[in-house]
Amino acid sequence: MSHPMALPDHRPPLKRHRHLLAALALTCAICLLRLPLRATIATIDTLHRLPLATPGAEAPALTRLVHACTRASALWPGRVACLETSLALVLAAAFTGRRLHWCLGGRFDPPATHAWAQHPDGTPVGEPTDTPWPWTTALRI
Template sequence: MTSLEAYSTVRTGTFPERVAAGFGLALALVLLRLPFRHTVRAVRWARRAGRRPLAPQRAGALVDAVRHTGRLWPGRAACMETSLGAVLAAALMGRRLDWCLGARFCPPPVEYHAWAQLPGGGPVGEYTEAGWHHHTALTI
């Protein structure tokens, strides 16, 4: 993950989206300290709470709001934390995003990656225009 992608300096989203982003990221940071099965169970529960998918532009703003909130955290707030935070923030707003774990390819680097995705759509807030290809290993 590039530093531009990890730490957004632009404050985006409406006030409710920014509040949900803060709570979602805080909850994600706690859940990622637990065994992974508990994290998966919590995400599945959160997806049931969010029944309606987000509009694509609102989903992008929410992911950017979570990235911006991650700047305040003194520890690691990279792709795993921000994508999980976005999924949980969407659930707090009564909306739904998928949490995807997999790999991101662009010759020559190949890296493990996590991202938020619209149900039935593509990655949200990711640089897919530059030739990056996302291959999903697990969708929750």
């Protein structure tokens, strides 16, 4: 008979302010998605006009934001999928002075839709890198 055992957690530890930032961003994302899409687009456009943070260790900070938003979405009592999580990541990045684009797209075979956050250079943030990117961008904000 085997005994259940916990798998080790390989995610970096998060500080309390990142948990709060991710929870705030997820709450804002869920509220924004209840509004018409043009209101969400206008909000993201407005956030893109905010001044950027000074360049520094960009990759580790974004990795911590991705983990914080993923953890916040796991604790949310309702439905949270790629649409809400990716918008929360874009909002959390904007709150910290970083700029990410929110992308909506799809694929044909098998048919599916997806939402993701993207660097200004076009690389997806927080998405698996072990498989080829199957999504075609329909809207990039």
